[in-house]
Amino acid sequence: GFKTGIVGLPNVGKSTLFNALTRTAAAQAANFPFCTIEPNVGEVAVPDPRLDRLAEIAGSKQTIPTRMTFVDIAGLVKGASKGEGLGNQFLANIRECDAVAHVLRCFEDGDVTHVEGRVDPVADAEVIETELMIADMESIEKRLQGLVRKVRGGDKEAVQQERLLKVALAALNEGRPARSVEIAEDDEKAWSMLQLLTSKPVLYVCNVSEEEAASGNAFSRAVAAMAEAQGAASVVISAKIEEEISQLDAEEAEVFLGEMGLEEAGLDRLIKAGYTLLDLETYFTVGPKEARAWTIPVGTSAPKAAGVIHGDFERGFIRAETVAFDDYIACGGEQGAKDAGKMRAEGKGYVVQDGDVMHFLFNA
Ligand code: GDP
Numbered sequence: 001g002f003k004t005g006i007v008g009l010p011n012v013g014k015s016t017l018f019n020a021l022t023r024t025a026a027a028q029a030a031n032f033p034f035c036t037i038e039p040n041v042g043e044v045a046v047p048d049p050r051l052d053r054l055a056e057i058a059g060s061k062q063t064i065p066t067r068m069t070f071v072d073i074a075g076l077v078k079g080a081s082k083g084e085g086l087g088n089q090f091l092a093n094i095r096e097c098d099a100v101a102h103v104l105r106c107f108e109d110g111d112v113t114h115v116e117g118r119v120d121p122v123a124d125a126e127v128i129e130t131e132l133m134i135a136d137m138e139s140i141e142k143r144l145q146g147l148v149r150k151v152r153g154g155d156k157e158a159v160q161q162e163r164l165l166k167v168a169l170a171a172l173n174e175g176r177p178a179r180s181v182e183i184a185e186d187d188e189k190a191w192s193m194l195q196l197l198t199s200k201p202v203l204y205v206c207n208v209s210e211e212e213a214a215s216g217n218a219f220s221r222a223v224a225a226m227a228e229a230q231g232a233a234s235v236v237i238s239a240k241i242e243e244e245i246s247q248l249d250a251e252e253a254e255v256f257l258g259e260m261g262l263e264e265a266g267l268d269r270l271i272k273a274g275y276t277l278l279d280l281e282t283y284f285t286v287g288p289k290e291a292r293a294w295t296i297p298v299g300t301s302a303p304k305a306a307g308v309i310h311g312d313f314e315r316g317f318i319r320a321e322t323v324a325f326d327d328y329i330a331c332g333g334e335q336g337a338k339d340a341g342k343m344r345a346e347g348k349g350y351v352v353q354d355g356d357v358m359h360f361l362f363n364a
Contacts, residue, residue, distance in 0.1 A: 001043075001067060001068065001069050001295070002068055002069065002098050002099075002278050002280060002295065003068075003069040003070075003071055003096065003097045003098050003099075004068065004069070004070050004071070004097060004098065004099045004100070004101050004203075004274045004277075004278075005070075005071045005073050005093060005094050005096075005097035005099070005100050005101065005200075006018055006070055006071065006072050006073060006101045006103060006205075007073050007090075007094065007100055007101070007102050007103070007128065008102055008103035008104065008105075008124075008128070008205075009105070009114075009115050009116070009124050009127065009128065010115050011105070011112055011113055011114060011115060012103045012104060012105035012124070012207060013103055013105065013107075013207040013239035013240075014072055014073075014103045015040075015072060016239040016240065016242075016243050017103060017205070017207065017237070017239040017242060018040060018042065018070060018072035019243065019246070020239065020242035020243045020245070020246040020267060021042060021044055021070055021242075021246075021267055021270070021271075022040075022042030022043070022044060022070065040071065040072040041069060041070070041071050041072075042069070042070050042071075042072070043067045043068070043069055043070075044067060044068050044069070044070055044267075044271055045065040045066075045067055046065055046066050046067065046068055046271055046272075046275060046282070046293065046295070047065070047268045047271060047272070048065060048066075048282060048293055050282075050284070050325055050355060051063050051065060051284065051291055051292075051293050053329060054284055054286045054291045054325075054328065054357065055286070055290075055291035057328070057329070057332065057333045058286045058287065058288065058291060058333060058334070059288060060286060060287065060288060060289065060290050060291040061288065061289055061290060062289070062290045062291075063290065063291045063292070064290055064291070064292040064293070065293050066282055066292075066293040066294055066295040067295075068271060068274060068275065068295070070101070071093060071096075071097060073090055073093045073094060091132075091135050091197060094132070094197050094200070095195045095197060096195075097200060098200065098201075098278055099200055099201045099202070099203065099274060099277050099278050100200045100201070100202050100203070101202075101203045101205050101270070101274065102125060102128065102202055102203065102204050102205065103205045103207055103239075104121035104124055104125055104204055104205065104206055104207065104219075104223055105119055105121060105124065105207055106119070106121050106206040106207055106208045106212075106217060106219035106220045106223065106236075107119070107207060107208055107209040107212075107238075108209070109209075119219065120219075121206065121219050121220075121222065121223050122222050122223060122226050125204065125223070125226065129177060129198070132177070132197040132198050133172050133175075133177060133198055135197055136168070136172055136178060136196050136197050136198050137169065137172050137173070139196075140165050140168060140169045140172070140196075141169075143161070143165055144162065144165055144166070144169075147161060147162050147165075157190070160187065160190050161190060161194070164183075164187060164190060164191055164194060165194065167181055168181060168194070168196055168199070172198070177198035177199070177230075178196040178197075178198040178199035179198060179199050179200065179201065179202070180230075180231075181199075201232070201277045201278065202230070202232045202233075202277075203232065203233045203234070203235065203270075203273050203274060203277050204223050204226070204227050204232060204233070204234040204235075205234070205235055205237055205270060206219065206220035206223050206224075206234060206235065206236045206237065207237060207238065207239045208220055208236055208237070208238050209238060209240070210238050210240050210241050210260070212236075212238070213236070213237070213238035213241050213260055213261075213262060213266065214260060214261040214262055216236045220234075220236045233273055233276070233277055235266070235269050235270055235273050236266070237266035237267070237269070237270060238266065241260060241262075241266065242265065242266050242267050244256070245257070245265055245267075246267075253265065275295075278297075279297055279298045280295050280296065280297055280298065281295075281296060281297075281298050281352075281353075281354035281355075282294065282295060282296075282354060282355065283296060283305060283352050283353075283354070283355070283356045283357070283358050284325070284355070284356070284357045284358065285309070285357070285358055285359070286328075286334070286357050294308050294309065295308070296308060296352060298354075299351060300351070300352050301348065301349065301350065301351055301352070302317065302319075302320045302322075302346055302347070302348060302349075302350040302351075302352055302358075302360075303317040303348050305352040305358065306320070306358075306360040306362065309360070312362065312364060313360050313362050315362075316362035316363035316364060317348060317360065317362050318361045318362055318363060319345055319346060319347050319348075319361050320345070320346045320347075320350060320358050320359065320360050320361070321343055321344070321345055321346075321358070321359040321361070322343070322344055322346055322350075322352075322356050322357065322358050322359070323337040323342055323343050323344075323356070323357045324342070324353065324355060324356060324357075325355030325356070325357065326355070327340075327342040328342075328357050334357070
């Protein structure tokens with residue numbers, strides 16, 4: 001599955017957010033740095049109202065949303081790249097993630113200690129980015145040394161790796177993260193295998209006070225401007241509100257959101273933003289037993305999409321029968337779509353589109 005690592009300085013609200021996200025009661029939120037020592041991993045359902053509509057039309061007994069994984073990564077402080085403050089564990093955990101959700105403290109509260117003694121989310125973002133950049137530079141230098149022999153021997157992979165590492169190092173030396181480097185399509189796979197910390201897409205999560213959840217504040221606007229300049233994304237959230245919502249049932253939550261002047265739970269926006277950040281989309285399988293959502297990267301071919309359900313579906317792929325979500329709804333379901341000529345037979349070359357309702361035909 002796809003993994004987003006939640007990072008940030010201590011006491012910015014990571015654990016509060018993570019616990020709300022995963023609806024775990026085991027809140028580790030406490031007012032001192034380093035309370036989240038073990039990386040916590042949680043699976044989150046990706047909210048998608050289309051799934052319920054499909055299930056309703058098809059009379060499916062249950063719905064199974066697609067899921068995303070969030071990892072709560074222990075607090076990072078200045079000097080982490082030097083191994084202080086759980087730094088190495090932190091870096092190893094980030095390396096395994098596909099994207100980074102960077103929680104920034106945008107709330108004032110004299111009772112909650114700030115490790116740097118002031119609220120300044122843009123500066124906080126720089127502290128962490130700097131640590132990650134230093135860690136990348138050090139690991140690149142080491143890896144370059146390790147490649148010397150192979151490169152001399154003419155090993156093609158090593159030559160490609162060396163070239164990419166040098167491009168990344170040049171950017172880092174200029175003070176830019178690795179994700180600012182433009183990568184040719186032929187290099188994309190090798191590039192992502194390098195697992196550079198600053199090459200992961202970043203989503204800034206502005207944790208604001210409950211009163212400012214709907215409006216945002218000057219801090220969150222400064223973060224939004226920074227994100228835009230970097231080509232990153234940002235969302236405004238109140239971890240405290242999300243914590244409260246996570247303890248309510250769906251109906252109560254809706255009333256509560258209305259009272260706070262919010263249209264949608266911040267977590268839903270956060271999950272969706274993560275999905276967009278990772279360039280993911282959803283297709284559906286719909287039957288009387290279940291309606292189910294599946295996650296694929298944008299641009300996935302039909303056989304590869306089938307492989308998400310089961311490897312046999314990909315290996316024995318014959319063809320797919322597919323109806324676009326809008327057609328499915330407009331025609332009142334599968335039979336209606338068939339009658340209207342909206343169900344298409346697609347072969348191996350078909351690129352699955354967001355919202356497609358799919359049937360796969362395969363050789364067992
Ligand atoms: P972490 O170290 O980043 O995981 O931070 P925690 O989630 O443990 O939060 C640290 C402290 O800040 C806890 O006492 C939380 O209750 C508090 N906190 C988190 N979010 C907010 C917020 O939006 N407003 C206020 N006032 N306190 C918050």
